[in-house]
Amino acid sequence: MLNKVDYKTQATALKLPSKMIVDGVQVAALSGKTFATLNPATGEVLAELPAASAADVDKAVTAARYAFEDGRWSKLAPANRKKVLLKLASVIEENALELALMESLDSGKTISDCTSIDVPEAINSLRWHAEAVDKIYDQVSPANDSSLGLVVREPIGVVGIVLPWNFPLLMLAWKIGPALAAGCTIVVKPAEETSLTTLRVAELALDAGLPPGVFNVLTGDGPEVGEPIGRHPQIDAVSFTGSTDTGRRFLKYSSESNLKEVVLEMGGKNPCIVMDDVPDLHAVASHIANGAFWNMGQNCSAISRLFVHKDVKDRLLKKLTEVARTWTVGDPLDPDTRVGPLVSTTHFEKVSAYLEGDGKVVVGGKVFNGTTIEPTIMEFDRHDSKHVREEIFGPILSVIAVNSLAEAVSLANQTEYGLAASVFTADGTRALRAARAIKAGTVTVNCYGEGDAATPFGGYKQSGFGGRDKSLQAHDQYCQTKTLWIDLCNSNEGF
Ligand SMILES: NC(=O)C1=CN([C@@H]2O[C@H](COP(=O)(O)OP(=O)(O)OC[C@H]3O[C@@H](n4cnc5c(N)ncnc54)[C@H](OP(=O)(O)O)[C@@H]3O)[C@@H](O)[C@H]2O)C=CC1
Numbered sequence: 001m002l003n004k005v006d007y008k009t010q011a012t013a014l015k016l017p018s019k020m021i022v023d024g025v026q027v028a029a030l031s032g033k034t035f036a037t038l039n040p041a042t043g044e045v046l047a048e049l050p051a052a053s054a055a056d057v058d059k060a061v062t063a064a065r066y067a068f069e070d071g072r073w074s075k076l077a078p079a080n081r082k083k084v085l086l087k088l089a090s091v092i093e094e095n096a097l098e099l100a101l102m103e104s105l106d107s108g109k110t111i112s113d114c115t116s117i118d119v120p121e122a123i124n125s126l127r128w129h130a131e132a133v134d135k136i137y138d139q140v141s142p143a144n145d146s147s148l149g150l151v152v153r154e155p156i157g158v159v160g161i162v163l164p165w166n167f168p169l170l171m172l173a174w175k176i177g178p179a180l181a182a183g184c185t186i187v188v189k190p191a192e193e194t195s196l197t198t199l200r201v202a203e204l205a206l207d208a209g210l211p212p213g214v215f216n217v218l219t220g221d222g223p224e225v226g227e228p229i230g231r232h233p234q235i236d237a238v239s240f241t242g243s244t245d246t247g248r249r250f251l252k253y254s255s256e257s258n259l260k261e262v263v264l265e266m267g268g269k270n271p272c273i274v275m276d277d278v279p280d281l282h283a284v285a286s287h288i289a290n291g292a293f294w295n296m297g298q299n300c301s302a303i304s305r306l307f308v309h310k311d312v313k314d315r316l317l318k319k320l321t322e323v324a325r326t327w328t329v330g331d332p333l334d335p336d337t338r339v340g341p342l343v344s345t346t347h348f349e350k351v352s353a354y355l356e357g358d359g360k361v362v363v364g365g366k367v368f369n370g371t372t373i374e375p376t377i378m379e380f381d382r383h384d385s386k387h388v389r390e391e392i393f394g395p396i397l398s399v400i401a402v403n404s405l406a407e408a409v410s411l412a413n414q415t416e417y418g419l420a421a422s423v424f425t426a427d428g429t430r431a432l433r434a435a436r437a438i439k440a441g442t443v444t445v446n447c448y449g450e451g452d453a454a455t456p457f458g459g460y461k462q463s464g465f466g467g468r469d470k471s472l473q474a475h476d477q478y479c480q481t482k483t484l485w486i487d488l489c490n491s492n493e494g495f
Pocket residue numbers: 162163164165166189190191192193220221222223225226227230241242243244246247249265266267268299300350391392393
């Protein structure tokens with residue numbers, strides 16, 4: 001790892017992208033309009049980017065449709081698509097430091113996370129889907145003797161990908177890995193705040209040999225670019241990650257246009273249950289702090305509600321306080337920093353409003369520079385506080401004491417969301433019973449996390465709709481199923 005001065009020097013020397021990629025060519029918006037993308041740590045303008053609109057969406061979708069239909073990518077053998085995608089992963093790896101710095105500058109994410117998690121996990125995800133695609137078999141149905149039934153996958157077509165700002169590069173990889181591996185062509189809209197790494201990866205994809213028109217990127221805001229993607233009649237599927245409110249809109253766009261497939265990965269209000277038999281409270285506290293404060297809590301699967309058994313609550317809060325104080329707040333380009341600024345002043349204002357209210361602050365509560373919030377734990381007597389019900393998307397953890405596992409599970413399920421949950425107990429049977437009873441797409445036992453590239457990620461209830469990211473289930477998002485039914489009875493062969 002480099003030191004702070006080295007990172008700053010390298011960051012200053014970065015050449016930042018300033019054009020979109022449509023049909024393999026770097027382009028400005030058709031209107032010529034631009035918008036500024038800012039460094040949330042300093043407020044400085046990093047770059048002026050094209051502000052696309054519906055006309056640009058139409059141009060990019062036309063290119064993606066043409067590229068899909070002529071088969072330059074969709075009709076390649078899976079092994080050949082794999083080669084190009086593995087090359088893309090290698091080219092990203094060769095440019096890992098550049099991408100990590102760009103991501104940190106653009107989003108405020110810490111450089112230590114960008115170098116150790118976001119960039120390597122994005123590469124891992126691309127490799128996983130590239131490696132999988134030439135090992136997936138189609139099916140032969142259990143038909144009668146005079147018929148042959150084949151159930152085959154086909155790429156779904158042109159896919160719109162609309163991304164959030166909290167894991168710009170990683171969410172890009174989670175979606176383009178399986179979409180491109182399946183043979184689709186794509187039109188990607190990164191979040192307005194964090195477009196740089198998506199633009200750079202699209203440039204690198206051309207270097208890696210991805211044919212023009214396959215991977216198009218449009219920059220701009222939700223109403224101007226996201227909505228026309230959602231409504232475009234030549235887009236066959238949309239894969240979205242972001243808020244539940246915006247996810248709902250994509251269902252509306254689809255129902256009012258061509259009924260495109262919609263996959264939504266949305267918000268969470270993720271519970272963590274700690275029982276009184278846990279053997280190592282320090283380890284539990286470290287997992288919880290990581291779940292709650294990592295990426296400044298800007299994570300749809302962040303731990304945000306802690307239900308702790310009353311007999312262990314005070315001891316756990318003491319440990320959590322100690323651990324939270326070790327999370328260094330500061331400059332995201334300093335490798336010792338674990339808590340940087342939130343993504344924007346707008347988001348800071350939303351999150352910092354939750355520092356007020358009826359909860360008792362156990363630790364934290366301070367804000368810095370109008371952008372940064374220190375890791376904060378607040379204790380509540382009741383489950384109906386807005387802190388305990390609403391997705392905060394910042395480094396604020398709400399704690400409630402419970403009398404039993406049954407009470408904890410019941411409270412854990414009292415939410416409109418169902419993305420992730422964690423259970424900590426030394427009793428394996430109780431842990432598994434609780435994990436099964438919690439209505440969430442991922443439940444971790446005695447740890448915090450999202451599994452690995454081979455496990456599906458998505459939500460129950462208003463956290464998810466239509467499919468999963470990661471694993472072979474992500475591949476399914478980008479495929480149609482076709483039945484081929486073949487008559488075998490017109491033979492007079494006598495057998
Ligand atoms: N599940 C998750 O991972 C995420 C959840 N969130 C939650 O959402 C809250 C709000 O954050 P926000 O950034 O506004 O999240 P959004 O859901 O609004 O943004 C996600 C993506 O959708 C786009 N978008 C926004 N409005 C529309 C629209 N009307 N039609 C089509 N696309 C649209 C955004 O574009 P643009 O931003 O460029 O306008 C962005 O690319 C956060 O506080 C957090 O609670 C946020 C991000 C990720």
